[in-house]
Structure formats: C-alpha cells, structure tokens
Amino acid sequence: MTDIVLDLTDVAVGYHARRALRPTTTRIVASNIDAVARRGELTVLLGPNGSGKSTLLRTLCGLQPALRGSITLSGNDLHAMPAAELARTIAVVLTDRVDPGMLSARELAGLGRTPHLGLGGRMSARDHAVVAWALDAVGATHLADRPASELSDGERQRVLTARALAQEPTLLVLDEPTAFLDVPSRVALVELLRAAAREHHLAVVMSTHDLELALRVADHVWLVDRTGRLSTGTPERLALDGRIGDVFDSRSLRFDVGSGVFTLTPAHKSPIRARVRAPQPAASAIGRLLGREGAVVVDDDQPADLLVDTGEGLSVFHAGKVRPVEGLDALPRVLRDLPRTDLRLAPGNAVTSTLETLASISPCFTATTGDRGPSRWRPVHDLYDYADALAGVVGHVGARIGTTEYRVAASTLYLGYAARLWSLALGGIVRTGILPDVDRLLWRDVDGRIDLHLPDAVGWVDDDLDELVEVAREMVLGRHMEPMIAAIRAAEPMSARLLRGNTASALIGAARVLDGEAGTVAVKLAETILLDQRLVDTVDREGPGFRRRSCCLFYRTPASGYCEDCVLTRPNALEKKEESACPPLNPKGSRPRLSSPKAEGANSAGLSRRTRNRC
C-alpha cells in the first residue's frame, strides 16, 4: 500500500472572474504544481502573503475546482468523489469565520462526527468518546461546556481543530491554524498535529506563517514563491538549496541556514563585525540583539570591530578598551555610543601565531594561550587591586633574589613585570602588527616568577601603526604600570620615579632585543612611548643609547652584584646609599649606560642581565 494520500500532478489553481457583459477571465494564482502528502507526515505549506496558499488548500479539499491538472485522494480522482465520501475522508479547518450559533464548544467539536452518523443522526458512545478525545488533544476540555460564540479567537481555533480531529479523516487540511494562538499554544498545536499524523496514520497539510516553528517540526515542506511556483522537500534540503532564502529573504531579513532562523540584515554595507563570547543560549540572544543594532556576528578567526564577552560580567571590548555593561538592557545603548575607530580585533589564529612568534624569542616574551590547565590563574588586575596578591608575589620575589627589603623585591618584580608587558605589546606590534590584549592577561606566581597566559587569543590591529603604538602605550602604562606603582607604594613608601625608571628600562630593553644587531624600528617606537608625560624624566638619550636617571636598587640584591645598565657600577661602596642619592652616570665615565650595546651583546637572550634576571 502506498503512503501517498494526496497526489497533485501539474495542477494550476486560481479563479474565474465572471463580470456582466464581459468575457470570463481566468486568474492563475499558482501553476505547474507537482506535490504529494503522505500518511503519517506533517506537510507544511509556506509562502509569502498572496502567493496562493489558501487557494491551493481550498482546491485540494475540493472546495473549488483546479484550473488544470489532476488531484487524487488515496488514488481516486478528487473531483469525481461523492460528497459524502469526501466529507468522511477530508477534514478542513479554514480561516473563514464560523458562526457557531447557540452551540457549546463540545457540540461544535461534535459536528466533526456528522459524516459518520447514521440516518437518525444520533451520536453513539464511541462518537462521544472520540469528541472527548479530540477536545482533550487540543487542550480544550475545560472549554467544552462554554457557549462557542463566547470563546476567544484562539479558543475557538482549538475547538475547530478538535472538530477536524473528531472527524477521523484520512487527510487533515488546516489553513493557518496557529494564527490566533500564543507561542506555547502554537508549539503545542503543531506538536499535536504531528503526533496525530504519526499515531493515527493521517496525512496532515497545514499552512502557516510561523516559519521557524514550521521548519523545526515539518516532515515535508511545500514552498510556494511569489510567482506561484511550488518547490517541495524536507526543510533542510530546501534551506540548503537556498530556496527558503530565495522566497523569504528581504532587505531587512535573511534566513540563516546554519541556525535555521531568520536574522535581521544590517542596514549598512559595511556593518559592525562583532564576536560573541558567551555560553548558549545567551550567545544566540546577544547575536540577535547585535543584529538589531546593525552588527553581524563573526567567528573568532575573522577580523572584528568589537567583542561582547560575558566571562566576568557583561562587557564590550572595543578600540583596545573594555567597557563594562550593566546587563543586557544596557547593551544597545553602549553599542550605539561606541566611537568610530579603525582599531579592530585581529583574527584569533593570527594572535595565536603572534604569541608563538614572541615565545620563540625568549621566556620574557612568552604568554601562553588556549586551554589554561588546572593551575590557578588570576587576572593581572588582581596584582593592583588586591594588596594580598601583590604582597604574596613580592615576598616570593624577595625569597628568590635573597632580600628581605620590600623596596628591592618590589622594584625587581616591577621591572620584570614591565619587561613582560612591553615585550608582548611592543613585540607583537613590531613582529606581526598585532597588539596582544594585555588587559586580558592572567598571571600565576611560580616561585617568585610570573607566568602570563592570554586565555582567548585577543589582539588589536590598526592600519595606522602610530595609532596602535598609542593604544599600546595607554594599555601598558596607563592601565597596568601606573596602577601597579600605586599598589606598591600603598603597601610601603617608595619612589614613584624609581619605578617609572624601571618602566623605561624595561621598554628600552624589550626594544633592543626586538631590534637585535641591526635595525631601529622597535627602539624608534619605544622612543615615541618615552615621550609620555609619565616617563619624560626617566631616561636621557645619549648617542645611540639611553642613560637612566634613577637607581633601580639592583645593587642591593645580595647575589646579583651590581647593575649593568643602571646608574651604579661600584657594588659595595655605594650599597648603603639611598636610591635618591644614586646620581645618573656619565656614559664616558666609569658607569655604563642603560642597556649599553656592550651589555646587550653579552646577553644572548637579548635583555640586559638585570632585566633578564627579573623576568
């Protein structure tokens, strides 16, 4: 036995218009229709307004003649079937308004049994049971005794659907049965129709404008386009073939084959590209919100203008800065207020390879990325925000270098930390044109040395190199080194000038490593950073090198002797002096310049011995 209940071959549907004293005209609404509806399946008819869905449904129920072609019902010519047999075989729920008169909801549903009643028209116990089942199936049992004329549109729709089910048809045809229902009721009704198709072995054909729901539940789709051409197939095939998009895409709406939902099309030709880092379903919800604001969601390995992250509270990363957002309701306004900028997020895979490139230079240039493993990492901001975090690391650094002096340990930590941040920031810019996002770094303390980890490969690019350096300067100096100076000095009094001198030393050291024997690119960029007001009095340019203006206290480190590139050369005699008493050295005198070429040449890792030791 074939499963095909309804078979349409080369059918045309439409209307004859008869006007007084004029020849009859024929209006073909849809033609060349070849389609089948099978037992046990829910077939959904989709199409834009006016495409001919109702006309087609009325035609295949025998309520109006086909203009052309053949329609068979269980193998019989539909238009040759006796009316009584048609009434027993096909149940129809159309959009036309029904006047139920004085009938109760139960009596209205009971009309579905009429084609099955004998001559007396009396309902048997089985008929009553079928009506009760049908009302129950559509969730309308509680309405059974209510006058049908008093029901709401949605309630009446359920009762009419119950009437159709009570008819126990072979083919159930419904025109927009979900139109008046709320969302849970729509889902429930469509699920019910599918279950009815399966369990009672009926063919169900329904039209709807509820596309996303239909595409999720339909076994089979009839898709009619604006020209009245019909395509059929599973929802997935029609989506993959681009037919759904062809029919429904508009200037403002686009069908996304991957997700199976419609998304708003950005109004701009070059919309904002946004990454979303959030678990589902929040990621999809944020994606929809972004779409409404004219942004498109791109994946991690594409360039992007911003990143929306729910990791530590909702925040937007844009133009090299993080903007906290107070909940999803505030996100649209934040997005609208973002300044225009050429600074963009680099593709994630390019950031990963930048970090690999830098790690090959030396440990000082290393930040891992990706899976961070089981050990405890903390955001770098904790070093400045939590006194106990900083105190713990300073204590470990002191133990490593063998000092109990807070200032010596803090200076050593600070110099090494500054070297790490400059190495990543300046190194990324010089080597690949990407500024890794230092703000997102995590740290851990391993016996007084700091490991760094960039959990997501986030980095920034800009066609204007000077702009990128400007961002790096503010990122490292403004958002990390200055807060760390404040945190160190909050724990114990200490010279800010000394620490800023360390900032400059670390920057120049990183630049020299990057330039190596030849070239001056990195040093030139470092020089523009040194013009920052906070660093102006930290070093002097002298010939090809620099001379530091403050002591870094390295000479107080027991095991290290004295500094190669700081102001002191005589380790012991000056040990008791305060750092403020350490005068800048004359490069022609006995004291070497900061990061002198000789010192760099002696250091294969690149940084001076002092800086390297502190990384």
Ligand SMILES: Nc1ncnc2c1ncn2[C@@H]1O[C@H](COP(=O)(O)OP(=O)(O)OP(=O)(O)O)[C@@H](O)[C@H]1O
């Ligand atoms: N009785 C009629 N006589 C002539 N043309 C009609 C008649 N009824 C509908 N039409 C026309 O046939 C076309 C298809 O109408 P139909 O109602 O079948 O479309 P539809 O896809 O169901 O639309 P919607 O989604 O808006 O319900 C429309 O252009 C409509 O104006």
